[in-house]
Amino acid sequence: MATTARAAVQVADRTFEIREFDLPEISTDDALLRVDAGGLCGSDVEQYDGELASLGVTYPLIPGHEPLGTIVEIGEGAARRWGVEAGDRVAVEPVFGCGSCRTCLVGDYRRCRRAAPPGAIASAYGAIPLAIEPSLWGGFAEYLYLGPRTVLHKLGAGLPFELAALYQPMAAAIRWCAHDSGIKVGDTALILGAGQRGLCSVVAARAAGAENVIVTGLARDAHKLALARELGADATIVVDQEDMVAAVRDLTGGEGPDVTIDLTPVATQPIADAIEAAKPGGTIVLAGLKGSASTMPEFSPDRVVMKELTLKGVFAQDIRAFEPALRLIESRKYPLEKLHTHTFGLDDVALAIETLAGRVPGEDAVHVMLAPHGNGAVAGGA
Numbered sequence: 001m002a003t004t005a006r007a008a009v010q011v012a013d014r015t016f017e018i019r020e021f022d023l024p025e026i027s028t029d030d031a032l033l034r035v036d037a038g039g040l041c042g043s044d045v046e047q048y049d050g051e052l053a054s055l056g057v058t059y060p061l062i063p064g065h066e067p068l069g070t071i072v073e074i075g076e077g078a079a080r081r082w083g084v085e086a087g088d089r090v091a092v093e094p095v096f097g098c099g100s101c102r103t104c105l106v107g108d109y110r111r112c113r114r115a116a117p118p119g120a121i122a123s124a125y126g127a128i129p130l131a132i133e134p135s136l137w138g139g140f141a142e143y144l145y146l147g148p149r150t151v152l153h154k155l156g157a158g159l160p161f162e163l164a165a166l167y168q169p170m171a172a173a174i175r176w177c178a179h180d181s182g183i184k185v186g187d188t189a190l191i192l193g194a195g196q197r198g199l200c201s202v203v204a205a206r207a208a209g210a211e212n213v214i215v216t217g218l219a220r221d222a223h224k225l226a227l228a229r230e231l232g233a234d235a236t237i238v239v240d241q242e243d244m245v246a247a248v249r250d251l252t253g254g255e256g257p258d259v260t261i262d263l264t265p266v267a268t269q270p271i272a273d274a275i276e277a278a279k280p281g282g283t284i285v286l287a288g289l290k291g292s293a294s295t296m297p298e299f300s301p302d303r304v305v306m307k308e309l310t311l312k313g314v315f316a317q318d319i320r321a322f323e324p325a326l327r328l329i330e331s332r333k334y335p336l337e338k339l340h341t342h343t344f345g346l347d348d349v350a351l352a353i354e355t356l357a358g359r360v361p362g363e364d365a366v367h368v369m370l371a372p373h374g375n376g377a378v379a380g381g382a
Contacts, residue, residue, distance in 0.1 A: 001072060006372070007141030008349040009130060011060045013050030016350050024134035024145050028075035031082075031146040033092065037161035038139035039066035039168055040368045042195055042265050043289055044126075045357045048350070051266060051291030056121045058129045064139025064370070065094035065126030066168040068161055072143075082152050089159075091167045091326065092144070093151040094124045095316045110316040115149060123149075124316070140349055142372045153322055156330050162340045163329060165369045166200065170336075171317040171325035172287070173200035178208040179321065180314055181259045181285050185209035188252055190277065192216050192270045193263035193288060194224035194236070196339055196367045201261055202231045203334050210259075214251055216244060216270075223364045231334060239270075248277040261285045272298040275309065283310040339367040346372040 003023055008016045026032050044063055046052050068091045071084055079085050097109030104112050115123035117132045125144070128137035136145040146152070155164050177183055189205040191198050194217035205213050215228040216237045225236040237247045248256060256279035264270045265288050274284050290296075304311065329336060342365050344352035349370060354360050356368040 002143070005136060005141050005143035006346060007062045007136065007138065008346055009060045010048070010063055014048055014350070017060075018347060021135050021141075023143055024136065026073045026075055028077040029081075029148040031074035031078050031150075032072050033067065033069045033090070033144040033146055034072045035064075035067050035139055035141055035144050035372045036069040036089075037165050038064050038068065038370045038372070039165040039196075040352055040356050040370060041066060041168065042197070042263075042356075045353055046265060046289055046291050048353045049291075052121075052289070057127070058120070060130045061126075061128060062130065062136065062138025062141050063126045064141070065124055066165065067092045067125065067139030067144050068155065068164055068167070069144065078146070078148065082150075084152060084154055089155040089157070090152045091155055091164060091322070092125060092139075092146070093153070093318070093322055094126060094168070095318070096123050096125075096147065096149040096151060098123075099149050107318075109149075109151075110318045122316075140346065140370060140372070142346065151319060151322075153326055155326070159330055160337075161371075162343065162369060163337055164326075166196070166329055166336055166339060166367060167322065167325050168317075169197045169200045169367070170204070170329060171321040172197050173204035174207075174325050174328075175317045175321040176261050176285050176287055176314055177201055177204035177210075177259075178324075180312060181261060181283055183208040183210050183259050186211045187258040188212040188214070188255075188279075190214045190216070190248060190257035190260040190274070191228075191233075191263065192260065192274060193265075194221045194228055195263065197287070198263050199224065199227055199231055199339055199366065200336075201263070202228050202233050203328070203336075205259075206232045207328070212252070214248060214257065220358060224366055227338060227366065230338070244270075244273050245277045252279075255279050257282060259283050259285065262288050264288045266291055268296040269298065271296060272300070275300060275303050275307070278307060278309055280307045281309070282307070283312060286311060286313045340369065341366045342368045343371050343374065344368065345374045346370065
C-alpha cells in the first residue's frame with residue numbers, strides 16, 4: 001500500500017498547490033479512505049474565489065466535502081461501530097459532531113460546534129486547516145483520514161462512482177424539499193437555480209408531493225433547464241430574459257408558490273424576488289451561500305410581515321437525508337446519470353472548478369467530479 005498521498009492544497013484565493021503527505025497511522029477508532037471520487041459543489045467555487053472569507057475560511061487547507069472511496073485500513077473499534085471493513089466502498093458525510101454535547105445527543109450533530117478544531121469554520125471535511133493533524137481532512141486528495149466521529153454510508157457494489165457522487169446534492173434536495181420546507185401533496189414549488197442541487201430538488205420536490213414545480217435559470221443555463229424539464233419540472237423561467245415575479249404569477253394563476261427554495265450563489269436579488277412572488281403564508285428556504293454579497297439592501301421586512309412568510313436558512317444534511325438519497329440514486333428511477341458531465345484528475349482541480357462555474361468556453365457543465373487517482377479530464381455522462 002502507498003505510504004504517502006498527493007493532495008490539492010488551496011493556499012490562497014484561486015491558487016492550489018499539489019503537495020505530498022505521509023499517510024497517518026490508524027488506531028482502533030479511525031480509518032483511512034482511498035478517495036476514488038468526489039463531487040464538486042457550488043460552495044467549492046465560492047471558496048476557490050475567496051467569497052467565503054467572511055465565514056472564516058483559513059488557508060492552507062485541502063477542500064473537498066463530497067468524498068467517496070474504498071476503505072483501505074480500519075481500526076477494530078471503527079469497523080464495529082460503522083459496520084464496514086477494508087475493501088468496502090463508502091460515501092462520507094461531510095459534517096461530524098463531537099458525539100457528547102446535547103446537540104449531538106438529540107441527533108442534530110450537523111449543528112455541533114464543539115467538534116470544530118481551532119481555526120476551522122465547521123466540523124466538516126474540506127473545511128479544516130492543514131495545520132490540524134493529520135492534515136488529510138479534504139476530499140481533493142488521494143487518501144482521506146476518517147476520524148472517529150465520521151458518518152459513513154456503504155455503497156452498492158454495482159453503483160458507478162459517477163452516479164454515487166450525486167449523493168450530496170440529492171441529500172441536500174431531500175432535506176430542503178421533504179424535511180424542512182413543508183412541501184405537501186398538491187403544492188407548488190419554485191426552485192431558484194438550475195445547478196446540480198436545483199435539478200436534484202426537482203426530483204425531491206416531486207417525491208415530496210409537489211404538483212407544480214417551476215425552475216429558474218439564466219439564458220446560459222439552457223442545457224440545465226432542459227434537464228429540469230426532463231426530470232419532471234412543469235415550467236422553467238429564464239430570469240435574464242423574463243420578469244421572474246410576473247412569470248411565476250402567470251404560472252400559478254396569481255397565487256404564487258407555496259414553497260420557494262433559493263439555491264443561487266452570491267446574488268441576493270433572487271431572495272427579494274422570492275419574497276415578492278411567494279404566496280401569502282408561504283415558505284422560503286435559503287440554501288445558497290451569498291459570500292461577500294451577503295448584505296441585502298433590497299430586503300423588505302415589511303413584505304415578509306404583511307405576507308406572513310416563513311424564511312428558513314439551511315446548512316448541511318444528516319443521516320435522515322443521506323440514506324434516502326442513496327436509495328433513490330440506487331433505484332435508477334430517474335435518469336440522474338445525465339447530470340454528470342465531467343471528470344477531472346487531481347492535477348486539474350482548478351480547471352474542474354472553473355468548468356463547474358461555467359467559465360470554460362464550450363463546456364456545458366452540470367455535475368463535475370474529481371477522480372484523484374485518475375488522469376486528465378473526461379467529458380460526458382456516466
